[in-house]
Structure formats: structure tokens, C-alpha cells
Amino acid sequence: MKKGNVIVGQSGGPTSVINSSLAGVFKAAKDNGVDKIYGMRNGIQGLLENKYVDLKECLKDGLDIELLKRTPSSYLGSCRFKLPEISENEQLFKDIFAILEKLDVKYFFYIGGNDSMDTTKKLSEYAKSINSDIRFMGVPKTIDNDLAVTDHTPGYGSAAKYIGSSIKEIIRDGLVYNYPSITVVEIMGRNAGWLTAAASLAKSDDCEGVDMICLPEVPFDVDKFLAKIEANKNRSQVVAISEGIKTKDGKYVCEASRENVATDSFGHKSLSGTSQYLAELIKEKTGCKTRSVEFSSLQRCASHIASRTDVEEAFIAGSKAVEAAINGETGKVVIFERISTEPYQMITKISDVDKIANVEKKVPLEWIVNDGTDVSDALTDYIKPLIQGEMTQIMVNGLPKHIVLK
Amino acid sequence: MKKGNVIVGQSGGPTSVINSSLAGVFKAAKDNGVDKIYGMRNGIQGLLENKYVDLKECLKDGLDIELLKRTPSSYLGSCRFKLPEISENEQLFKDIFAILEKLDVKYFFYIGGNDSMDTTKKLSEYAKSINSDIRFMGVPKTIDNDLAVTDHTPGYGSAAKYIGSSIKEIIRDGLVYNYPSITVVEIMGRNAGWLTAAASLAKSDDCEGVDMICLPEVPFDVDKFLAKIEANKNRSQVVAISEGIKTKDGKYVCEASRENVATDSFGHKSLSGTSQYLAELIKEKTGCKTRSVEFSSLQRCASHIASRTDVEEAFIAGSKAVEAAINGETGKVVIFERISTEPYQMITKISDVDKIANVEKKVPLEWIVNDGTDVSDALTDYIKPLIQGEMTQIMVNGLPKHIVLK
Numbered sequence: 001m002k003k004g005n006v007i008v009g010q011s012g013g014p015t016s017v018i019n020s021s022l023a024g025v026f027k028a029a030k031d032n033g034v035d036k037i038y039g040m041r042n043g044i045q046g047l048l049e050n051k052y053v054d055l056k057e058c059l060k061d062g063l064d065i066e067l068l069k070r071t072p073s074s075y076l077g078s079c080r081f082k083l084p085e086i087s088e089n090e091q092l093f094k095d096i097f098a099i100l101e102k103l104d105v106k107y108f109f110y111i112g113g114n115d116s117m118d119t120t121k122k123l124s125e126y127a128k129s130i131n132s133d134i135r136f137m138g139v140p141k142t143i144d145n146d147l148a149v150t151d152h153t154p155g156y157g158s159a160a161k162y163i164g165s166s167i168k169e170i171i172r173d174g175l176v177y178n179y180p181s182i183t184v185v186e187i188m189g190r191n192a193g194w195l196t197a198a199a200s201l202a203k204s205d206d207c208e209g210v211d212m213i214c215l216p217e218v219p220f221d222v223d224k225f226l227a228k229i230e231a232n233k234n235r236s237q238v239v240a241i242s243e244g245i246k247t248k249d250g251k252y253v254c255e256a257s258r259e260n261v262a263t264d265s266f267g268h269k270s271l272s273g274t275s276q277y278l279a280e281l282i283k284e285k286t287g288c289k290t291r292s293v294e295f296s297s298l299q300r301c302a303s304h305i306a307s308r309t310d311v312e313e314a315f316i317a318g319s320k321a322v323e324a325a326i327n328g329e330t331g332k333v334v335i336f337e338r339i340s341t342e343p344y345q346m347i348t349k350i351s352d353v354d355k356i357a358n359v360e361k362k363v364p365l366e367w368i369v370n371d372g373t374d375v376s377d378a379l380t381d382y383i384k385p386l387i388q389g390e391m392t393q394i395m396v397n398g399l400p401k402h403i404v405l406k
Numbered sequence: 407m408k409k410g411n412v413i414v415g416q417s418g419g420p421t422s423v424i425n426s427s428l429a430g431v432f433k434a435a436k437d438n439g440v441d442k443i444y445g446m447r448n449g450i451q452g453l454l455e456n457k458y459v460d461l462k463e464c465l466k467d468g469l470d471i472e473l474l475k476r477t478p479s480s481y482l483g484s485c486r487f488k489l490p491e492i493s494e495n496e497q498l499f500k501d502i503f504a505i506l507e508k509l510d511v512k513y514f515f516y517i518g519g520n521d522s523m524d525t526t527k528k529l530s531e532y533a534k535s536i537n538s539d540i541r542f543m544g545v546p547k548t549i550d551n552d553l554a555v556t557d558h559t560p561g562y563g564s565a566a567k568y569i570g571s572s573i574k575e576i577i578r579d580g581l582v583y584n585y586p587s588i589t590v591v592e593i594m595g596r597n598a599g600w601l602t603a604a605a606s607l608a609k610s611d612d613c614e615g616v617d618m619i620c621l622p623e624v625p626f627d628v629d630k631f632l633a634k635i636e637a638n639k640n641r642s643q644v645v646a647i648s649e650g651i652k653t654k655d656g657k658y659v660c661e662a663s664r665e666n667v668a669t670d671s672f673g674h675k676s677l678s679g680t681s682q683y684l685a686e687l688i689k690e691k692t693g694c695k696t697r698s699v700e701f702s703s704l705q706r707c708a709s710h711i712a713s714r715t716d717v718e719e720a721f722i723a724g725s726k727a728v729e730a731a732i733n734g735e736t737g738k739v740v741i742f743e744r745i746s747t748e749p750y751q752m753i754t755k756i757s758d759v760d761k762i763a764n765v766e767k768k769v770p771l772e773w774i775v776n777d778g779t780d781v782s783d784a785l786t787d788y789i790k791p792l793i794q795g796e797m798t799q800i801m802v803n804g805l806p807k808h809i810v811l812k
Contacts, residue, residue: 014579042584073578080583164805165710172479172808173420173707177486178448183703206808276679296699297589301579304571304711307804387804398713398793399570402578402612 004106006322008055009040009047010141011112011119012080014073015155016162016303017314018141021111022075023068024318025139026055029107032326038103041405043079044110044119047099048092058405067403069311070391072303075405082115083122086129093126100134107135107325111318113142113153117333117357124331124353137321138333138353141314143300145194148359149351150335154317155300156194157310157386162302163187163295164201164387167240170293171207175236181289182229182282183238185210186275188299190244193217193363193375195299199240200380201387211237216244217363218372220253225278226285228373233286243274253277304400308389313346320348344385410512412728414461415446415453417518417525418486420479421561422568422709423720424547427517428481429474430724431545432461435513438732444509447811450516450525451485453505454498464811473809475717476797478709481811488521489528492535499532506540513541513731517724519548519559523739523763530737530759543727544739544759547720549706551600554765555757556741560723561706562600563716563792568708569593569701570607570793573646576699577613581642587695588635588688589644591616592681594705596650599623599769599781601705605646606786607793617643622650623769624778626659631684632691634779639692649680659683710806714795719752726754750791 006029010018022039029037039058041051053076059065068075086093100108110120117138124136140147145156167185174183187196193215203209212228214220220241229237245253254274275292283290317334324332333353339345367379394401412435416424428445435443445464447457459482465471474481492499506514516526523544530542546553551562573591580589593602599621609615618634620626626647635643651659660680681698689696723740730738739759745751773785800807 014582045584071578072575073582077584078582161804166704166708168805168808169478169707169709170703172477172810173703176420176479176484178451178483201803201805204803204805206810273682291703293702293704294700297576297579297697298572298699298704301575302572303575384803389804390799390801393796395796396612397607397610397790398567398795399574399607399610402574404578404612 005036005038005104006034006107006109007038007040007052007100007103007105008109009043009111010074010076010078011043011110011116012078012142013113013300014078015141015143015300016072016158016306017154017311018111019071019075020069020311020314021139021141021154021318023065024315025109025322026059027065028319028322030056032322036103038105039076042077043081044083044096045079045081046077048095050099053405064403067394067401069315070303070394070400071402072301075403083119086122086126096123097126097130097132105134107322109137109139109318109321111139111141113140113147114358114360117353120333121331121353121357127330135325135330137325137329138356139317139321140333140335140356143195144189144192146192146361147356148361149355151338151346152336152386154310154314157307158303159195159299160198160201160383161307161387162299162305163195163198165305166295167199167202167210167238168207171202171210171238174238175208177236179289180234181236181291182279182286183291183293184275184279184282185238185240186243186273186292186294187240188295189216189242191216191360191362193242196240196242197363197375197379198383200375201383210240212239212373213375214239214241214245214373215363215368216242216246217365218368219248220245222247222253222281224371226281229282230286233288241274241278245274304393306391307387308391309386311391316348324350341381341385411442411444411510412440412513412515413444413446413458413506413509413511414515415449415517416480416482416484417449417516417522418484418548419519419706420484421547421549421706422478422564422712423560423717424517425477425481426475426717426720427545427547427560427724429471430721431515431728432465433471434725434728436462438728442509444511445482448483449485449487450489450502451487452483454501456505459811470809473800473807475721476709476800476806477808478707481809489525492528492532502529503532503536503538511540513728515543515545515727517545517547519546519553520762520764520766523759526739527737527759527763533736541731541736543731543735544762545723545727546739546741546762549601550595550598552598552766552768553762554767555761557744557752558742558792560716560720563713564709565601565705566604566607566789567713567793568705568711569601569604571711572701573605573608573616573644574613577608577616577644580644581614583642585695586640587642587697588685588692589697589699590681590685590688591644591646592649592679592698592700593646594701595622595648597622597766597768599648602646602648603769603781603785604789606781607789616646618645618779619781620645620647620651620779621769621774621781622648622652623771624774625654626651628653628659628687630777632687635688636692639694647680647684651680710799712797713793714797715792717797722754730756747787747791750794
């Protein structure tokens with residue numbers, strides 16, 4: 001490989017396995033004899049402030065790499081920073097490249113979602129325009145699974161495993177009394193229902209499964225929803241809804257609860273989420289006891305129940321990005337292609353980063369069934385291999401051990 | 407032991423290990439040669455409707471018992487049913503005893519919290535009054551850890567382990583960006599702060615720990631709380647609050663957000679929780695990005711990260727109750743006595759059930775420090791042994807396997 005150093009950054013929302021991709025980049029770069037492997041602190045934004053670390057100083061041995069694979073969120077810190085168009089602010093690009101040159105960086109890796117792929121794209125285009133030989137590679141991550149081209153995205157499998165496990169537990173909990181109670185579980189995914197669809201995993205010979213699954217891809221009909229609940233109101237029910245469900249007129253359901261925002265006794269406004277809103281609505285309609293559960297950030301950081309398949313694929317994605325860059329690729333991203341579902345066979349490929357940047361992949365409508373209240377077996381079958389296997393946790397004092405950048 | 411059958415029931419809110427106590431009762435009864443081991447469905451309320459199962463028909467082998475120890479919530483179903491005073495409705499007691507006699511039950515075990523101990527107490531008193539030789543034993547459970555006399559309560563350790571692990575993960579997630587964000591985590595425990603105190607477990611050499619811990623035992627001062635947040639508003643913070651915190655005038659903080667309850671565009675009222683309310687308040691005060699996380703029912707049913715110590719102690723409690731009943735005890739409950747914390751040594755004893763029934767054990771005020779915003783090391787040291795060890799999960803298709811009564 002050509003001489004020169006590596007720099008790697010993490011960007012966008014955290015996942016349980018974004019650090020496994022970092023471990024993959026680090027390990028491959030080290031194994032390829034790279035001298036310095038830098039980590040940007042807080043992504044490109046930190047880099048612009050000259051904030052970076054020497055990763056060989058931070059990750060000393062194999063145990064550190066194993067801990068990194070088990071640590072949720074972004075070890076290097078993250079940012080939400082969208083690069084402007086080159087024509088809008090060329091100086092910014094000049095600044096970035098000056099820093100990269102100062103560090104003798106020849107390989108640049110950026111682990112993230114849509115926006116991060118946009119960053120990778122712009123940097124590689126700018127490099128081309130100034131005849132720089134620095135190579136830029138994207139490594140995909142997002143719990144939302146909404147990246148185009150790739151079969152799925154690292155981070156999704158672990159979130160889906162958390163959702164499947166927690167829903168099973170919530171169903172056991174919710175069905176315990178001899179009177180009906182309705183539990184509404186709110187799951188992330190503003191525009192794409194992949195995560196909410198993972199609620200379907202719960203259904204098995206030891207679990208009744210959820211009663212409804214509502215994704216943001218199809219309009220949410222409040223009346224039909226309530227009528228379905230009402231029809232079964234003599235038994236306990238658990239329903240899974242996406243935070244992003246919208247009514248026919250394009251309004252988020254949670255917005256409905258916010259039009260006349262409450263003012264409390266301290267004089268402050270109070271907002272409420274979709275599940276809370278629907279739980280109240282159901283209570284009024286049916287008289288049943290209701291509960292709302294929001295998985296909130298737990299679903300993207302519960303590395304203690306990460307999918308081993310996901311952790312390993314995230315690692316592979318990082319290491320394959322290094323391999324590709326060494327082989328001369330730039331402006332590309334590692335993607336996954338499914339060879340078969342059963343047995344599960346998955347290979348990586350390299351794709352143009354602009355096929356991923358700024359594109360959003362939603363759940364195909366043919367996988368949403370039952371008048372928009374369930375998902376097809378084909379969708380559940382698609383998810384299943386991604387949640388297989390567990391990482392043996394490294395427990396210290398009864399809690400999972402992490403590695404933290406000080 | 408004297409001839410006669412066993413019946414066992416579960417009552418009150420679910421925990422991760424209430425089934426392990428059931429397994430303990432079942433195994434001990436079976437090992438002692440009991441002919442029929444009945445399980446009440448939905449506790450005493452189900453029994454009154456003649457709903458029970460033959461547990462030997464349900465739990466066929468050792469694997470079923472292992473699955474039962476790993477299944478959250480109440481395998482037999484639960485109820486919230488408080489027995490009246492005998493003088494108020496003696497017929498009810500006659501009905502119960504008629505059913506027990508029909509089933510030739512001589513040993514009655516009830517796994518539950520305060521109210522369940524009250525049930526055990528009344529039934530044993532009634533037995534005495536009619537010279538019945540049926541023996542009644544309580545097996546303690548509650549995630550709240552608020553039972554008197556016993557060092558701690560089965561169910562608490564697993565909830566504490568879930569809280570500690572999840573708080574660690576939420577802290578990693580919450581500190582990821584290069585701008586400050588404030589996360590407010592709401593934890594169960596209406597009157598006792600034991601569960602919220604478990605947030606202190608997160609602090610270790612790989613975790614910054616939470617910034618504040620607010621328990622319901624001391625008045626919550628909204629202004630001081632906001633001032634503390636404000637003082638550190640240049641960095642991200644995670645605070646843990648009990649759902650039961652009250653202001654000086656005795657009002658729940660969540661009530662403050664409900665005085666002028668919102669009416670939404672569907673014409674329905676919307677309520678919000680304590681963490682959501684405080685997150686809004688902080689946002690207004692500091693301008694920081696805020697988030698609220700409610701552990702909701704997850705903290706009492708996340709058996710996938712149950713404490714092995716807790717699961718084993720719950721099992722022992724069940725089996726010790728059987729042993730005591732065989733030895734002639736009635737109107738008693740199994741309790742735990744701590745011999746030492748390090749190394750952890752815990753023994754069981756038998757106590758009068760009326761010492762536990764209807765009494766609530768709160769966190770001692772000397773364990774609440776820092777002007778009511780933190781807990782002492784002594785409290786953290788008290789909790790630590792209770793969260794040690796994990797149960798190897800029995801995973802099928804990537805999710806924890808449970809056993810379910812059909």
C-alpha cells in the first residue's frame with residue numbers, strides 16, 4: 001500500500017455497533033502496517049477544530065478491541081454536521097485538507113448514515129477537483145436501516161434484537177392480570193418502519209406476539225385503530241407503533257396531541273409522545289387500563305443485548321473499507337448483499353457513495369399487510385438472520401464493561 | 407411430612423424473578439414427595455373461581471424449570487385483590503377453604519408483596535380460628551424493595567441490574583455530541599427510592615455516572631434542581647429521578663404538569679410523566695437539548711439481564727417456604743438476613759408475616775446526601791452484591807426463550 005496515515009470518524013446518531021466498525025477500521029489499518037491511525041473527536045466538526053486522537057495510544061491490546069466492540073454509542077464522539085456544497089464554502093474544504101495533509105493522512109474513513117455518506121461524497125469530489133490522492137470511504141451505520149443499495153445497515157440488527165426481546169418481555173408483563181390492559185409501545189423510525197417491524201419477531205410458540213404493528217409508510221387511521229382495539233377489548237393487547245405514524249392529511253399523530261399544548265401550574269408547556277397520546281385515547285374509548293412504553297434511546301444503545309451477527313458485520317464493514325481504500329477506491333461505501341436468507345449468507349461489496357447519500361429506503365408496501373396493521377412473514381424472515389447470536393458480555397461488578405475515551 | 411397437597415399463587419406486580427420463586431416452591435414440594443402441586447391462576451382471585459392448574463402437568467422436566475427461572479412476569483398470572491377483614495365477609499374465607507379442602511390442600515404458598523402478605527396473614531388467622539391444619543406461607547417479591555424486616559426483596563436485584571446497565575448505556579449515548587444535552591431518566595418507586603438509587607451503580611472507572619439522583623423520600627425542590635442543571639449547562643448531563651418525587655407541599659411533581667391538562671385536536675386529554683415534564687422545564691430554563699427516558703415496565707420484566715444472585719435467592723425463598731411449612735410453620739414469611747456485604751453472605755430466616763404485611767420500608771435518610779441530589783456510598787455498597795452474576799439465556803431464533811402457560 002502507498003505510504004500515509006489513516007483517519008477515522010463517527011457521525012450521526014449512536015448505535016450499539018458503530019464502535020465495532022471503528023474496531024474493524026483500526027484493526028485492518030494496523031494489520032496493514034499503517035503508521036498513525038487517527039480518530040477524529042466528534043467527527044468532521046471536531047477535526048476542523050484540530051481535535052483528534054492517536055488510536056494506537058488508546059487501544060492498546062486485543063482486550064481493548066473486544067471492549068470497543070461491546071461499547072455502545074460513538075467512542076470518538078459524534079456530530080451532526082452537514083458539509084456545505086463546495087461552491088458555497090470552499091474555504092472549509094481547504095481547511096479540512098490542510099489538516100489532513102498536516103497529519104499526512106492518505107486514507108479517510110467515515111462511519112455514519114445518510115449525512116455522513118454525503119460528507120464522504122463531497123470530500124472525495126473535492127479531492128478529485130484538486131488532484132489530491134487522499135482516499136475517502138464510507139462505512140454505513142444506522143439503527144433505522146433506511147440506507148439505499150445495501151441489504152441492511154449495521155446497527156439495525158442489534159436494535160431489532162433489543163426490540164424483539166423487550167417486546168416479548170412486555171407481552172409477558174402486559175398479559176399478567178385477569179382484566180384487560182392495553183399497552184402501546186412506541187418505536188423509533190420517523191419515516192421508515194424497519195425498527196417497528198421488528199416487533200413482529202416476538203411472535204413464536206412461547207409468545208402471543210403483538211396485536212398490531214403500525215408503520216409510518218402507510219397512513220394511520222385513528223378510528224380504525226381504535227375500532228380494532230375496541231373489538232378485542234375483553235383481553236389484554238400489546239400494540240407496536242412507529243413514532244413517525246401520520247394521519248391521512250400528513251400530520252404526525254403526536255402532533256395531534258400538541259395542538260393545544262398544556263400549560264402546567266409552573267406556567268410551562270408540556271408535550272407528549274405518540275404512544276402516550278394513543279394510550280390516553282384508548283383509555284377514553286374503551287375504559288381499559290392502558291400503558292405506554294417508549295423505547296427511546298434504549299433501543300439504540302442497549303449493547304448488552306447486541307446481535308453478534310450485527311457486531312461482526314459492523315466490524316467487517318470497517319475492515320472491508322480499509323481493504324478497498326488500499327486497493328485504490330475512493331468515494332465509495334461498503335454495502336451488504338444477501339446471497340441467501342436460509343442459510344444466511346451475506347457478502348460485502350463496494351458501491352458509489354452517492355447512491356447512498358441522501359436517499360432514504362422505506363419498507364416496501366407489499367410487506368405491510370392487514371390494512372396497515374401488520375407486517376408480512378417475508379419481512380420478519382428478512383429481519384431474523386440479523387438478530388442471531390449474542391456477544392458474551394465482559395461483566396465487571398455486575399454490569400457490562402465499556403471502554404471510554406478520556 | 408403430613409399428607410396433603412400444595413397450592414401456590416403469584417400476586418401483585420410482575421418481576422423478573424417471581425417465577426424463580428415459583429420454581430423453588432415447585433421443586434421443593436416435588437422433592438418432598440407431594441402428590442399434587444396446584445398453581446392458582448391469577449392468584450387468590452382465580453382460585454375463588456376454581457381456576458388452577460396441576461403444575462406437574464405443566465412443568466415436565468428440568469429444562470422447564472430452567473425456562474421458568476428465565477421467564478419474566480407471573481407464569482400463573484397475577485391479581486390485585488385484597489382480602490377483606492374476616493368480620494367483613496366471612497363467606498369469602500369459607501369459600502376459599504372449601505376449595506382448598508376439595509383439593510386436599512395442606513400447604514398454601516403465596517408469592518407477592520405487601521398485599522399478598524396481608525392475604526397470607528388473614529388466611530392463616532382464619533385457619534387458626536376454625537382449627538384448620540392448612541399452613542400458609544408467604545414468599546416475598548417486589549422490585550420496589552420496600553418490604554420491612556427483610557434485608558432486601560427478590561426482584562429488586564434484577565431491576566437494579568437493569569437500571570445500572572441501562573443507565574451506563576444511556577450515559578454513553580447521552581454524552582456523544584459536542585454540545586450539551588440533558589437526559590432525565592424516570593425510574594419506578596412511588597414512595598421508596600430503592601430503584602432510583604440503583605442509578606448510582608453506573609459510576610465506575612469506565613463511566614462518569616449520573617449527575618443527580620432524586621428520591622421520593624426527601625422533598626424535591628424544582629428551583630434548586632434547575633439551578634444545579636444550569637450551573638453545569640455547558641456539558642451534557644444525565645439525571646435519575648423517581649416517578650414519586652414530590653414538592654415540599656406534598657404534591658407529586660408529575661401532578662404539576664397535569665393541573666391544566668392539555669386538550670388535543672381530537673378533543674382528548676393528554677398527560678405527561680415526571681421526566682418528560684422536567685425535561686421540558688430544563689429546556690426552557692437552559693435552552694439545552696433535553697430528552698426524557700422512562701424505564702416503565704421494562705425495569706420489572708427485563709429478565710434477559712436478570713441478576714443471577716437475585717434469581718437464585720428467589721428460588722431459595724420459594725424452597726425455604728416449603729421447608730418451613732413442612733416443619734410446621736404457618737402465617738410466616740421467608741426473609742433475608744445479611745451476614746456480610748464483602749464477601750456477600752446472606753441467609754434466610756422465617757418471620758411473622760404480619761411484620762411485613764402493610765408496612766413500607768423506605769430508604770433511610772442518612773443514605774440520601776448532597777442536599778437530596780445523591781445517595782451515599784453505603785447505599786451503593788448495599789445494592790452491589792444483589793446485582794452480581796448473570797443467567798445464561800436460553801436463546802431460540804435470536805431471542806430469549808420463555809415458558810408460557812397455555
